[in-house]
Structure formats: structure tokens, C-alpha cells
Amino acid sequence: MEISNLKLVNFRNYNKLNISLNSNMNIFIGNNASGKTNILESIVLLAITKSHRFGNEDNLIKFGKEKAKITCKVKDNKLIKELSIEIDKNKKSFFVNKTRINRLSNYISNLNIISFTPDDLSIIKSSPNIRRNTLNIQLSQLSKKYLNTLNTYNRILKNRNEYLKMLFTNSISDKSYFDILTDKLIENAIIIYKIRKEYIDKINENINSIYKELTGDYKKLSINYINNANIKDFSDEGIRASLSKIFKSNYYRELNTGMTLYGPHRDDFEFLIDSNNLKIFGSEGQQRIAIISFKLSEIDIFNEILGTRPVLLFDDVFSELDIKKRNRLLKFINHDIQSIVTTTDLKNINKRYIKDSYVFDVENGIVTRK
Numbered sequence: 329m330e331i332s333n334l335k336l337v338n339f340r341n342y343n344k345l346n347i348s349l350n351s352n353m354n355i356f357i358g359n360n361a362s363g364k365t366n367i368l369e370s371i372v373l374l375a376i377t378k379s380h381r382f383g384n385e386d387n388l389i390k391f392g393k394e395k396a397k398i399t400c401k402v403k404d405n406k407l408i409k410e411l412s413i414e415i416d417k418n419k420k421s422f423f424v425n426k427t428r429i430n431r432l433s434n435y436i437s438n439l440n441i442i443s444f445t446p447d448d449l450s451i452i453k454s455s456p457n458i459r460r461n462t463l464n465i466q467l468s469q470l471s472k473k474y475l476n477t478l479n480t481y482n483r484i485l486k487n488r489n490e491y492l493k494m495l496f497t498n499s500i501s502d503k504s505y506f507d508i509l510t511d512k513l514i515e516n517a518i519i520i521y522k523i524r525k526e527y528i529d530k531i532n533e534n535i536n537s538i539y540k541e542l543t544g545d546y547k548k549l550s551i552n553y554i555n556n557a558n559i560k561d562f563s564d565e566g567i568r569a570s571l572s573k574i575f576k577s578n579y580y581r582e583l584n585t586g587m588t589l590y591g592p593h594r595d596d597f598e599f600l601i602d603s604n605n606l607k608i609f610g611s612e613g614q615q616r617i618a619i620i621s622f623k624l625s626e627i628d629i630f631n632e633i634l635g636t637r638p639v640l641l642f643d644d645v646f647s648e649l650d651i652k653k654r655n656r657l658l659k660f661i662n663h664d665i666q667s668i669v670t671t672t673d674l675k676n677i678n679k680r681y682i683k684d685s686y687v688f689d690v691e692n693g694i695v696t697r698k
Contacts (some may be wrong), residue, residue: 332402334346335400352662354667375441397414398413443623444641517591518564521592530629639665
């Protein structure tokens, strides 16, 4: 999969932008706040419908303008698609080949991406919610079944929590409807658990070899999947039995708290270096390379499941890497995959890794190919 053309109209600091991209590496060079990251952000929006940056999405529209539009042409094997997003102050509208798509589950996966930004260190450093969100974004690109099941699960979860509060407040003795909600929650949880477990197992097949290639370090990097329902057997029956048991034994605890305390909405995972939690024992440099290795491990999963490689997005990836790691990363991604990289400079970069790249200068919303 690759983006052949990208157009921006009134997006962030761009009035108009129309650029053609290389099928392999594309490098955008500019000072901070010049607009480099805005280009990557537009691609993230086209792929997953949401920005990877914090803040009010009204700011996506250039100051003084009413609407913004992002458009790209995507080559997916032999298929060519045009994706576009129209943004106004109240909503975003999504189009494939100029046809409006009303259900996000029918839009997401038209463009598959793997992105790295400096903020991704929060995947290790921050709360389980950040890590779950990371899983959900990538798995939603890989599987419509996962996205639809997750949406259904969240609706049932909301209803179950509301009914728990009703049971507690109104002292309702008949809990038959609550039991129905619990059974439905479990059936959707089974699908989520199995897909997440399979995904993390596949990550672990690749992550350590990539980590070694980028660092030269022989310590072992792995991901440990954590669930709070004491699930050891990830078969349908194994998950169903574990959840049924834990819900039954903790009914009064959930009743008193008014919320569902167990299930995939409480999942977590951790990064381990030689069995030590990287959040506690790792340096920031180790954490950064671990996240990059985690992201790069996803490439083969996309290829295996979807038969296509995603587009790689790296925002300011070189700034905190030493010279060896910069060049090792470029060597790793400089083959058979489209990458879009932002940086402030190309100092100490081995020219052979970027000789066929498109290199763009970015300054105050003006992009010029060198």
C-alpha cells in the first residue's frame, strides 16, 4: 500500500498543498513548527479518522477559514482509491472515490498506517488506557470484525454499568436482564480477547529480532499481555469459564461500585527486557527503541492478514537517536515499503540509505521538493 498523491486545503497552516510521494522513502526537512508534523497528521486522519495529537479538532481548520479538506490517492496492490475528509467546525465527513461513507467501520482500513511520534513513549510510561487505545487503533485497521465487536462490547458495557447502578439504587431483585447483558458481554469479550492475544503473540515473533537489529543489544525484548480475569486458556470455553466465574464471585463488589470491573476494557500489556518491566527498569533510550521495534513488528502482521504493507510514518524520529541507531533504522525501513519521515536535518545520515528518496524542504506551510 502506498500514497501517490496528497492534497491539503485550509488544513492547519496550509492554504493549499499538492504533492506527489515516492513509493519508498519520503523525507520532510524543516524547523519545529514549520508544518512537517501537520503533513503526517493529515495522513493519520485519512487512515483512522482521528488525529494523533491532543486538542480541539476545530484547530485542524486553518485560522480564519470555515472548512478544510484532505485528499489522497492510495495504491493498494492493483487497486487505486481516492480518500478524502471534509472538516468543518461541527463534523468530519469521509469519502472513498467521492462516495460518502457514513459508517466508520466501512471507511477505516482503506489506508493502513503504522506511526511513531515522540509522544509514543506514553505507551510505556502512561496508563493502561493508552496501551489499550494503541491496540484498538491497530487491530481496527486489521479487522472489521474486531472494530465492530469492540463497538458492540462498549455499548453493552455501558448498559451493564447503568443497570448495575439501577440494581443498587432501586433495590431491584429481578436480575434476569442483567444476566442477559452479562452473557452478551462475555460473548463479545471472547472475540476481543482472542484477537488481542493472537496479535501480541505475533508481535512477539518479531519484536526481539528487530530490537537486536536496531540496537546490537542481545537482551531480550518481549510483550506481556495482562488481563484481570485470570484467563490462562484463551479458547472460547476457557475465556467463557473464567469470565463467568469472576463475574459471579464479584457480583456484590460490582454492584457496590456501579461498574463492570473485569473484562477486556481493563486489559493491559507491558514491555519486558530480560523479564524486567521496561517502564520501571528501562532508560528512555531503551523505551524509545522498544516502541519503534513494537511498531515495526506490525509490518509482517499487516502483510500476513491483509496481503499488503502499511505506510510508515515517523515524526521527528531521529532527534533522540544516536548516529548508529538512525542509520540502522533507515537501513531497516528502506526496502519494499513506503515511509514518510520528518526531521530537522539529515546530519550524519548514510547517503546510501536515502539516495532514492524524495526529500522536501518545509518552511511556514510551503513545501518544496529538493
